[in-house]
Amino acid sequence: MDDQLNDVAPEAWSGVHRGPLREGEWVRLVDGKGRKHNFELVAGKRFFSNKGHLDHDELIGREEGFTVTSSAGGEYLVFRPLLSEFVVSMPRGAAVVYPKDSAQIVAMADIFPGAHVVEAGVGSGALTCSLLRAVGPHGRVSSYERREEFADVARRNVEQFFGTAGGSTHPAWRLTVGDLAEELPRAGERCDRIILDMLAPWDCLDAAADALLPGGIVCAYVATTTQLSRFVETVRAHGGFTEPHAWESLVRDWHLEGLAVRPDHKMMGHTAFLVTARRMAPGERAPLKKRRPAPGAYGRDYSGPRPANGVPPVDEEAEATET
Template structure:
């Protein structure tokens, strides 16, 4: 966090306390903060404010000193007459423009994970696959400085990018975050930790399900973030076959913007379509199993062409190789 905090004339406009670790500031823009400039065509530029430096674009330059000390939410003109809107970047804006090692979890999915996995202040959340740190920022904000986020990443180069991005957003090393280089399937059982939530953002989340089951408290939630239908099927069926979780719920979210000008109201031409599937399930108490589903699977769903995990107590006709679907 920056050491010097500009004072506000109104105490209600004072900056947030540093120990809140929100990644958000109030009051005048200050050196060391990041700002987001948006031009008249919607093009966006994020950069750190440094006294004496200049921001350059195809519309000339802007002195950083022209921005420092002003309240956000103003327009500024470049040396060649370009107009820019100046704000501090929101978390949702920061993550889509941050430097990337791996693909980022988009804001629409991060919001779904925080809500449906019920990430709460003080929770201990395990994240497998830190990527570029986008989801990590949302998890840290949700658990607060009194919670814990334990991230596991196999690749050192991804971990380095994530560390830099998380530090950039929060202004320092968040006290609730730990990052381990290694495989969660081995490292989490070895730690002996008991946790509230586990988020699996990786190619083969089913490989970590046994470790997740051993670490989750009863009532805890496992949430997988997978890109393809084959990954979705494999993970869901692995959860069912395990028997120690509730029936998994799977879904995706699509976001479509709208064009609104007077009577011209129509869907926009841009859309954030498929990014990933989300799957959640809750951990049962030790030795307990969920009720057997009343609804039968579709004929042939687990027939001879299906080679994945099979849930227990399937009706015989579903498994009959001679059954004609």
């Protein structure tokens, strides 16, 4: 058989399959209006929708990328789901990290094959799947989740995507139910990257700093500007990291029909802010910022953390002028 028709090696733990659709695999059906249905193929079972039904046996054994017609005349496009498609339609216990942000985390936090990544706040397991694929079977992802019900959902989703059977799980994954701030120091783990997806990531910064190897990266995923500010200032106050870098990504599709080429009316706007900083070697500090903060940035109304090297005193005259 042609090598291209052979399935991906199971030991790669990619979550991807080649060749004809098999029983036990998940497929994604998309109708003419873009409505999507994901389900597991089971011999003898039927899929039902408002367009009638179709038998799973009609799909099993065929190469993906075909159309099938239901009993009521509905046409569906059939493919295996991509990771980016799977995570937005999988069962949820908590909000998922969307593919646009997962991609940014994998790229900008430089998640590499063989890396040891610690993840705090596993949620529904969306980011976990991307991290596991990036580190590969020779890496390690240690996930911490406070809530047992979220951990259960994440465990099922990760096992579903990577096609594990008989209760086995990805060999690079370890899921701990507990608070990272307490559990990580207790485990004594050292790691290359730490991803913090939680309400108060600043509470975990000391534990993260102790666990990160020099040159390692901490990355926080936060939803609001107040969380963003608090985390960044806590990183600065710690003193053991480089200057934090913060950003967000916005995704806009385009409408393309002949000469009608324009931005789509809808877009995927704000989902979260991302912040990264690199761990300095023990006892080392990053050079001081040369640019002075804006007048009033750390004025009398500011009550958050202050950088370890201090900030310029409040310029009351400048504040009065601005007012």
